[in-house]
Amino acid sequence: MARQLLKGNVAFAEAAIRAGCEAYFGYPITPQTEALEHMAKRMPELGRTFVQAESEVAAINMVYGAATAGVRVMTSSSSPGVSLMMEGLSYIAGSRVPMVIVDIMRGGPGLGNIAPAQSDYNQMVKGGPHGDARMIVLAPATVQELIDLTVEAFDLAERYRCIAVVLADGSLGQMMEPAELPPMTEPRRAEDRPAWALTGARGRDAHAITSIYLDPEEEEAYNRELQATYREIERREVRFEEVHLRGSRIAVVAFGTAGRLSLTAIEAARTEGIDVGLLRPVTLFPFPEERLRRLAEEVDAILVVEMNAGQMLGDVRRTTRERVPIHFFGRTGGVVPMPEEVLDAIRDVHAELIREEAVA
Amino acid sequence: MSVLAPERTLTPVVRYPEALAPTPTHYCPGCTHGIAHRLVAEVIDELGLREDTIGVASVGCSVFAYNYFSVDFAQAPHGRAPALATGIKRTSPDKVVFTYQGDGDLASIGAAEILHAAARGENITVIFINNAIYGMTGGQMAPTTLAGQRTTSSPLGRDVKLQGHPLKMSEILAQVDGAAYVARRSLHDVVNIRRAKKAIRKAFEVQQQGLGFALVELLSSCPTNWGMEAQESLDFIRDAMVPFYPLGEFKVPGNGAPAAARGEGGRTKGSR
Numbered sequence: 001m002a003r004q005l006l007k008g009n010v011a012f013a014e015a016a017i018r019a020g021c022e023a024y025f026g027y028p029i030t031p032q033t034e035a036l037e038h039m040a041k042r043m044p045e046l047g048r049t050f051v052q053a054e055s056e057v058a059a060i061n062m063v064y065g066a067a068t069a070g071v072r073v074m075t076s077s078s079s080p081g082v083s084l085m086m087e088g089l090s091y092i093a094g095s096r097v098p099m100v101i102v103d104i105m106r107g108g109p110g111l112g113n114i115a116p117a118q119s120d121y122n123q124m125v126k127g128g129p130h131g132d133a134r135m136i137v138l139a140p141a142t143v144q145e146l147i148d149l150t151v152e153a154f155d156l157a158e159r160y161r162c163i164a165v166v167l168a169d170g171s172l173g174q175m176m177e178p179a180e181l182p183p184m185t186e187p188r189r190a191e192d193r194p195a196w197a198l199t200g201a202r203g204r205d206a207h208a209i210t211s212i213y214l215d216p217e218e219e220e221a222y223n224r225e226l227q228a229t230y231r232e233i234e235r236r237e238v239r240f241e242e243v244h245l246r247g248s249r250i251a252v253v254a255f256g257t258a259g260r261l262s263l264t265a266i267e268a269a270r271t272e273g274i275d276v277g278l279l280r281p282v283t284l285f286p287f288p289e290e291r292l293r294r295l296a297e298e299v300d301a302i303l304v305v306e307m308n309a310g311q312m313l314g315d316v317r318r319t320t321r322e323r324v325p326i327h328f329f330g331r332t333g334g335v336v337p338m339p340e341e342v343l344d345a346i347r348d349v350h351a352e353l354i355r356e357e358a359v360a
Numbered sequence: 361m362s363v364l365a366p367e368r369t370l371t372p373v374v375r376y377p378e379a380l381a382p383t384p385t386h387y388c389p390g391c392t393h394g395i396a397h398r399l400v401a402e403v404i405d406e407l408g409l410r411e412d413t414i415g416v417a418s419v420g421c422s423v424f425a426y427n428y429f430s431v432d433f434a435q436a437p438h439g440r441a442p443a444l445a446t447g448i449k450r451t452s453p454d455k456v457v458f459t460y461q462g463d464g465d466l467a468s469i470g471a472a473e474i475l476h477a478a479a480r481g482e483n484i485t486v487i488f489i490n491n492a493i494y495g496m497t498g499g500q501m502a503p504t505t506l507a508g509q510r511t512t513s514s515p516l517g518r519d520v521k522l523q524g525h526p527l528k529m530s531e532i533l534a535q536v537d538g539a540a541y542v543a544r545r546s547l548h549d550v551v552n553i554r555r556a557k558k559a560i561r562k563a564f565e566v567q568q569q570g571l572g573f574a575l576v577e578l579l580s581s582c583p584t585n586w587g588m589e590a591q592e593s594l595d596f597i598r599d600a601m602v603p604f605y606p607l608g609e610f611k612v613p614g615n616g617a618p619a620a621a622r623g624e625g626g627r628t629k630g631s632r
Contacts, residue, residue, distance in 0.1 A: 054476035061440035065447025068434045198432040202411035208426040210435035
């Protein structure tokens with residue numbers, strides 16, 4: 001496949017199709033609507049399922065239904081729409097059926113606006129769904145990574161029978177970049193649907209897919225199984241990118257677009273002689289805890305950059321146990337920080353290090 | 361060897377439906393859920409659909425329906441069964457998909473999902489239990505609670521000026537072009553139960569023929585939360601519910617405009 005100029009929303013939709021996604025259910029919401037529009041055109045062409053639901057509530061429950069039938073299924077939405085899906089996501093997590101959701105985040109709270117933000121870190125990473133449910137959360141920084149992680153999300157969701165989230169912001173959904181799509185994968189054949197799926201009780205006992213366990217002891221035992229899966233995910237699926245961290249005194253920790261624009265600021269700071277590097281978590285759950293613990297021993301200061309009021313910041317503080325000074329720079333409400341602003345923040349952190357050394 | 365009596369084999373005239381799991385239910389004595397379950401299971405058996413059927417349970421007293429049918433089942437969030445059924449049927453069009461929903465589930469929290477499933481003409485069958493009350497949570501006012509009816513959340517009787525009017529879902533859904541078959545039946549006596557079974561059978565046949573959305577509303581009893589004896593509660597259906605919720609087929613395949621209920625009434629000869 002050749003590289004082509006692709007808009008993020010179209011790119012992840014087409015990537016899902018090529019990953020063998022058999023059904024898409026969604027509801028229009030800016031800034032992700034182009035994905036729904038692409039699905040509306042492509043899925044019927046390919047003989048696959050597309051339904052524009054009456055609400056996000058209905059969309060996620062259609063996804064739930066298709067997931068119980070054992071097909072590759074996805075939805076996409078944006079922050080307030082995803083809030084509406086939380087009920088369904090909890091049932092899906094509680095029933096252990098795999099699915100993929102792409103959240104193209106925008107400014108909030110409330111109706112907020114349609115500008116890019118990383119406002120849903122807490123919503124998606126810190127549970128979101130009620131109960132002790134967790135979702136794998138993947139945070140791309142480029143259109144190419146958005147494509148790759150969407151494809152991978154289906155494999156991860158099926159491997160662990162869980163929800164895989166691709167968490168990107170509005171700028172990634174809207175921007176066009178050269179990127180390469182994967183080759184086409186056909187949806188799995190009906191006879192290859194997983195053994196647990198609802199396919200009709202032919203020659204076997206009836207299956208029930210449910211998230212209700214009325215007996216608290218039974219519910220707790222089930223929760224232990226879920227937690228064991230989440231621990232396995234934490235052991236096996238951590239992904240992050242690091243740039244210039246070797247020998248750096250300052251580490252910027254930022255995900256997605258914030259990580260990408262921070263890198264521009266980091267390169268500029270390095271030309272000024274500031275030893276600074278980037279740690280960009282690619283998986284937000286599982287969070288790269290071990291790497292952050294080591295990082296706290298390697299650097300003299302950490303700067304967390306986010307397009308929110310500091311939602312990942314708490315995880316950085318928790319995992320590093322604040323063994324080094326931790327600074328934060330964030331813009332909220334749909335304002336995308338300029339690299340110059342991040343550069344200023346890096347300079348401030350650097351200046352403070354110098355001051356402290358002078359005092360010492 | 362002398363034969364003292366001719367050998368006889370007993371032929372059962374009524375069998376336990378194969379589609380009904382041999383499990384005791386949690387339903388209260390006098391509740392008509394058991395009858396509705398049995399009718400659905402008999403129809404599934406008669407049409408030979410057991411191994412091709414996927415049910416969707418809702419939230420309410422019928423939340424455990426998946427335990428009582430020997431067919432594959434999903435259990436939906438409150439009100440969302442038609443959305444799950446949509447996801448299942450669209451990706452498994454060769455299967456027969458039905459939801460089993462109460463009135464709080466279908467007519468209140470799930471009003472949007474049922475209306476739009478009908479509008480899309482989803483090729484599914486909906487069994488709608490209308491007992492005019494929230495049973496599972498202990499007898500609160502439902503969207504179908506009759507005017508003046510006392511519940512724990514309308515303790516002075518439903519005042520329509522303050523608490524709204526009961527919804528006639530069959531009449532509403534029959535207006536929707538995507539609905540192929542909409543009927544209301546009652547479970548208060550044998551004749552009506554037999555009519556209910558015919559309607560349920562038709563609602564499954566409509567799906568088999570790919571004609572679109574099919575729904576059967578079943579007027580049902582809730583003696584526990586109505587505070588009545590079993591027989592009294594059946595009389596309440598006949599005397600209070602049927603006059604407000606007329607029985608009949610509101611839409612049948614082929615008739616575009618919803619017909620008025622055919623005035624079949626709930627009263628059968630000698631039932632009074």
